[in-house]
Amino acid sequence: EEINIHRGLKQGDPLAPFLFLLVVEGLSGAISREEELGMFKGFKVGNNGLFVSHLQYADDTIFLGEASVENPWTLKTIIRCFELASGLKVNFAKSNVIGVNVSADFLNLAERILHCSVGSIPFTYLGLPVGANPRKEGNWKPLLVSLSRKLGDRRIALVSWDNVCRPKNCGGLGIRDLRAVVPYLETMSGGGKGYRLLGAWLVALGFQMDEGAVCG
Structure with a gap:
């Protein structure tokens, strides 16, 4: 039975993040289902045969998969169905396709299919450098500067x-x-x-x- 919408939520409403998580859970289920059907092949991790197809945090999602022609087309279909079902549109202008030991021809093909830009490693995800040398101090400097800027003006409220x-x-x-x-x-x-x-x-x-x- 269809749910009738009586009122909306403004940005910053405490209930908004919870409702958003319920919606993107559908995206997670869709990609997992396609993986079970063999339509999408995730990235194999370790020697135990574990395949990882996606990682989600709030409204940020990373899709991981093999460099096959079928994967970008399947991913595009899943995203399109998600948009039609939820009313949420993926911002491809802020999305990147990044390859690890992948040919430039495949990256260009995936770029044309998904209509997004080709990125490179290292890249920043949730404020953290991904693919950079974690032992180099310079790779952590942008994060430390950002934290110092956000926390520098805060003071501990002393209470009796x-x-x-x-x-x-x-x-x-x-x-x-x-x-x-x-x-x-x-x-x-x-x-x-x-x-x-x-x-x-x-x-x-x-x-x-x-x-x-x-x-x-």
């Missing part, structure tokens, strides 16, 4: 532990104060040696710190 240990209905976080719990654990007879040992351990760990940091 007395406020943190207050109940939630009083504006606190409801975190238990160790200063109140430890004496109870030390004298608890029903719990046996384990509770007394836990109390002693908390005393040794907690009260070596600053007196104001004994909550939590």
